Amino acid sequence: MSEIKIVNLRKQFGDFVAVEDSSFTVEDGEFLALLGPSGCGKTTTLRMIAGLELPTSGKIYLDGEDVTFNRASARDIAFVFQLFALYPHMNVFRNIGFPLLSQGVAKAEIRARVEETAKLLRIDHILGRSVSGLAGGDRQRVALGRAIVRRPKCFLMDEPLGTLDAEFREVMVHELRELHNRIHATTVYVTHDQHEAMAMADKIAVMNHGVIEQYGTPQEIYNRPASMYVADFIGSPPMNFMRFNSGLKRGTRSIFLDGVEVAVPEMGEDVAPGEMALGVRPEHIRFSDRSPIRGAVYGSEYLGTNQIVAVETAAGIVKARVSADRSFRLGETVGLEFSSAKLAVFDCASGRAIASSPNAETRHG
Amino acid sequence: MSSTNTTAHSVVEPTPTVKRIAGAIVILYALVTMVPLAWIFLTSIKSPPDSISYPPKIVFTPTLEGFCNLFTTRTRQTPDYIQSLPAPTGTCDEITRSRNMVIAGPSNYWPRFGNSLVIAFGSTFLAVSLGTLAAYGFSRFRVPLADDLLFFILSTRMMPPIAVAIPIYLMYRQFGLSDTALGMILLYTAVNVSLAVWLLKGFIDEIPREYEEAAMIDGYTRLQAFWKVVLPQATTGIAATAIFCLIFAWNEYAFAVLLTSGSAQTAPPFIPTIIGEGGQDWPAVAAGTAIFLVPILVFTIVLRKQLLRGITFGAVRK
Numbered sequence A: 001m002s003e004i005k006i007v008n009l010r011k012q013f014g015d016f017v018a019v020e021d022s023s024f025t026v027e028d029g030e031f032l033a034l035l036g037p038s039g040c041g042k043t044t045t046l047r048m049i050a051g052l053e054l055p056t057s058g059k060i061y062l063d064g065e066d067v068t069f070n071r072a073s074a075r076d077i078a079f080v081f082q083l084f085a086l087y088p089h090m091n092v093f094r095n096i097g098f099p100l101l102s103q104g105v106a107k108a109e110i111r112a113r114v115e116e117t118a119k120l121l122r123i124d125h126i127l128g129r130s131v132s133g134l135a136g137g138d139r140q141r142v143a144l145g146r147a148i149v150r151r152p153k154c155f156l157m158d159e160p161l162g163t164l165d166a167e168f169r170e171v172m173v174h175e176l177r178e179l180h181n182r183i184h185a186t187t188v189y190v191t192h193d194q195h196e197a198m199a200m201a202d203k204i205a206v207m208n209h210g211v212i213e214q215y216g217t218p219q220e221i222y223n224r225p226a227s228m229y230v231a232d233f234i235g236s237p238p239m240n241f242m243r244f245n246s247g248l249k250r251g252t253r254s255i256f257l258d259g260v261e262v263a264v265p266e267m268g269e270d271v272a273p274g275e276m277a278l279g280v281r282p283e284h285i286r287f288s289d290r291s292p293i294r295g296a297v298y299g300s301e302y303l304g305t306n307q308i309v310a311v312e313t314a315a316g317i318v319k320a321r322v323s324a325d326r327s328f329r330l331g332e333t334v335g336l337e338f339s340s341a342k343l344a345v346f347d348c349a350s351g352r353a354i355a356s357s358p359n360a361e362t363r364h365g
Numbered sequence B: 001m002s003s004t005n006t007t008a009h010s011v012v013e014p015t016p017t018v019k020r021i022a023g024a025i026v027i028l029y030a031l032v033t034m035v036p037l038a039w040i041f042l043t044s045i046k047s048p049p050d051s052i053s054y055p056p057k058i059v060f061t062p063t064l065e066g067f068c069n070l071f072t073t074r075t076r077q078t079p080d081y082i083q084s085l086p087a088p089t090g091t092c093d094e095i096t097r098s099r100n101m102v103i104a105g106p107s108n109y110w111p112r113f114g115n116s117l118v119i120a121f122g123s124t125f126l127a128v129s130l131g132t133l134a135a136y137g138f139s140r141f142r143v144p145l146a147d148d149l150l151f152f153i154l155s156t157r158m159m160p161p162i163a164v165a166i167p168i169y170l171m172y173r174q175f176g177l178s179d180t181a182l183g184m185i186l187l188y189t190a191v192n193v194s195l196a197v198w199l200l201k202g203f204i205d206e207i208p209r210e211y212e213e214a215a216m217i218d219g220y221t222r223l224q225a226f227w228k229v230v231l232p233q234a235t236t237g238i239a240a241t242a243i244f245c246l247i248f249a250w251n252e253y254a255f256a257v258l259l260t261s262g263s264a265q266t267a268p269p270f271i272p273t274i275i276g277e278g279g280q281d282w283p284a285v286a287a288g289t290a291i292f293l294v295p296i297l298v299f300t301i302v303l304r305k306q307l308l309r310g311i312t313f314g315a316v317r318k
């Protein structure tokens, strides 16, 4: 088991920059989710860590050793491919045992370790089967088996649940996390699905256009998004943005939305006047008739335990997650109140979150 | 495409009538193409007079005379001399004596047939091996000027090979490759390798790189990954390519006539020479041709599935 550290990693294909100066560290035994939309450079990053692609610049360290230009076969890393890449001409047993064969492990030990791995993944009953007839979930498990049988330094997984149907994906999310809890292998897990990332990862790196926008725990990413992009990408429905024009002074504890003062966490920096956005998660909105922030109900979506109500305000449409008890008429005027401590302020031009003090919350309602 | 109606038929599924007509056409075509084969086989077991009788005889007494004449050389003797010989030792002996001849020795047919085997299979093996490696390289690596090189490789097939016969003849004489099996193997390999590269590149392009990458991550070198993961999946393409190469090398006539005359002569230029030995010995020619057809027939039947996939260029691959 080991630590993966990448420093200023960059990859260009011709003129196109697929991965831009990325840096992060995955600590020993940690599960990192590399999260971002399709085409943002997740696979490319993973392939560079694996040694399948050489970086244009930057360094990759495994356990402190610089492996940037080592061959893939010399890195002791396991990779689960998006489409699994199970060898079609080998049965399940031989697929799982294939990595051991390259290490010259004795036949008897290969058998023992393949069987042990298969038991762990509950596929010991299909060892003799051909891989071409397997169902999606079993193919997935065989691919995992081939990865873990060798007890590599770390695991790289490229959207391994992408091809499974929704129901089964849920099951596999739990299985994968459980497996991780048991073997504590350092893992980089690529996905475009925020739910998978949130449910499994210790840390998440959110990527966009080759840039890592934010790196942190799921809680940090969710509660304190570093950019409008992250705020918008995580959460469903995503964070609301209410636009306003203003400058900010360090230490400010309120902003004006359309003339209405809204308490926010204490601002940590000065910002020149320009277009700004107040970021509000749907669950941090309450309806209150006394609130001066008014809007008209635009639509609602009933979700059982709660409902999403869309409200048209002067600053745009805002979605609120509120209790399902109350029903709303379309066009009904409502007042909105925010949990001030949870608000975020963004600079629209750069998309960056304005530094703010999370401790400010105690002084605000 | 998802099917919108409940029947199992797709839009392109032929109707039963169309199928029947198509079947009839295929059968008719098969019969037409089989007539010459049947003719050759029947001629090989006719007696020389039967073989040239007109109208052709459908019913006749089969004889092994053609095969005997194919495998032996004979000399004419007086009936008295033949009478004085001890009793014939085999069927051929007997047939030959009835024509007032005795067997002088084995003919060159089997040695020539052997040359054909060595040269055709040798060049096929070489062309397919080299072709597979080249195709893999073109498919997986960024080869400088890859498109131009591929076009160049293909362009070697744009004129009939025989157009370069004279330079090759002179070259071979210079290098001492005339009338050698090695020379013929090299020549047929050179002709076939372009076909092999193009066919196999198509097949290898279809094998996802992930398989090799998985193997390399699992601790194998690229060469090992190629050997253990790519090759087993390319067998269909390799078999199909091998058949095409083999058929060319086996049937090739023009170069063989030009460049081989003695010890390296292949069967195609040898078979017509049988005619000359004592009249028009059509049964012997037919027998030689019939045997000549067997290896390709066997090879094709053994690999017919791969051949079918090969000529549809991977479209049938799952």
Ligand SMILES: Nc1ncnc2c1ncn2[C@@H]1O[C@H](COP(=O)(O)OP(=O)(O)O)[C@@H](O)[C@H]1O
Pocket (backbone or CB within 6 Å): A013, A016, A018, A036, A037, A038, A039, A040, A041, A042, A043, A044, A045
């Ligand atoms: N070998 C390559 N050559 C050129 N462009 C590539 C290559 N591999 C990936 N790209 C490009 O790099 C970008 C990032 O790709 P990728 O890392 O696969 O994204 P993701 O896995 O996040 O969907 C994409 O726009 C893709 O088209």
Ligand SMILES: [Mg+2]
Pocket (backbone or CB within 6 Å): A039, A042, A043, A044, A158
């Ligand atoms: Mg990808």
